[in-house]
Amino acid sequence: MPDVVIIGGGPAGSTLASYLSMAGIDNIIIEGANHPRPHVGESMVTSTTRVFEEIGFLETMEREGFVKKYGASWHAPQRKGVFTIEFGEFPQPGIDQDYTYHVDRSKLDLLLLKHAESLGTKIYQGQYVQEVLMKDGKAVGVRINSFGEPVDIKAKIVVDASGRHTLLGKQLGLKRPDPDFNQFAVHAWFENVDKSIGKRDDDIHIYFLTCERGWVWQIPITDEITSIGVVAEKEVFKQSKQDVESYFNTHIATNPNLKNAMENAVRVNDFKKEADYSYSMEKFVGDGFLCVGDAARFVDPIFSSGVSVALASAKYASEQIVKAMEKGDFSEAAFKPYETKLRSGVSVWYEFIRLYYKLLPSFTHFIQSKKHRLEVLQLLQGEVFDRQDVPVLDAMRKFIKDVEQNDKHILRNALTDLELPDVAAAQEIST
């Protein structure tokens, strides 16, 4: 019987497994798919570097030649205007490089899984976990289906790293959809995208759209291949009554810079859709279990936060699991510090995202302001954990309030309907 059984071998599962194996804790991963398998989420933020280094994976990232990401560029809607940030403007403690990576997730996720295996984790692929076994309210193992026969695998601790499948959250009825965000994304890979439009070809390029919470990502996967994704409220897609391809092309044509970039683009794989992806589990831990990565919480991907949150959650969960193993205490209370830490970090992302969508020009204003630029940059690097306060979010909130209270403000019409609760209530919602 392993000490820990991990459901899912995405970035969260493989990273957690690596930390546990390094700590000498016996663990297995049960992964439903057979890697390599495709996955959305191809651009990272620099805080991931710290985790890659800790688990001894940074060398692999360098060796495999992933596209280096030095910054991000945003393109205004309906007019030609680009503004950019560079990660190197603000050195991050404990990180020696001023770039992160864009990745083909099928390659990254396979490499991470293999890395965990090389550290001692046992990997079982092509086996979907059917359910988590519960006894007196405590997780005690998992059930898989092997050639039509149910097989039970017992463990001291069960970790749900099943991503947006949220196996345990669904089983225990813990999943709460986000009250405000209901985004829908359509994406595919293209050749011949003209990436010369901004300062740096290999930035992530974000193009603002005029529709509700609409934007497009442009992520270089290799020199030849570029991932393009259109994101908007699901309602925008529904009301368009278009098929996926026409919907995609309609939105590409609305931003002049994007239209130019895509002029000679040729699609090289099928369109994929992603929907209903903003939610939180009511709790991330319970007796005998923890949820990590997307299996715990998912916030809108506008700032490429997902993989960094998955890796950080794996790191913090591993710390609590090590302590639990030392004490032999696998109770909800023993795992709670992990939940508290993850919640407070992700709530910083969430608040940042809400302010961004409430008044888009406030983001461009703050990122260009001498006073606040570095603080915004710090958030965009993924430095959201262990923060006592985040003054730039207070400043953004105040800026937006001033616009709301002034009928004649030049940005007044740019305000969206998204409610911004006061600070205390914001904390409440973001959990």
Ligand SMILES: Cc1cc2nc3c(=O)[nH]c(=O)nc-3n(C[C@H](O)[C@H](O)[C@H](O)COP(=O)(O)OP(=O)(O)OC[C@H]3O[C@@H](n4cnc5c(N)ncnc54)[C@H](O)[C@@H]3O)c2cc1C
């Ligand atoms: C539209 C969109 C755009 C995004 N863009 C970005 C981006 O640019 N940058 C970024 O960092 N993040 C992005 N993300 C988020 C990113 O995809 C996720 O945050 C990240 O993949 C989370 O990793 P994970 O390991 O938690 O889950 P996953 O990567 O989903 O891994 C979960 C694994 O569990 C396996 N699994 C599921 N159910 C079972 C089961 N029952 N039994 C066994 N195995 C199972 C799956 O096969 C999978 O391999 C985006 C997300 C969306 C929706």
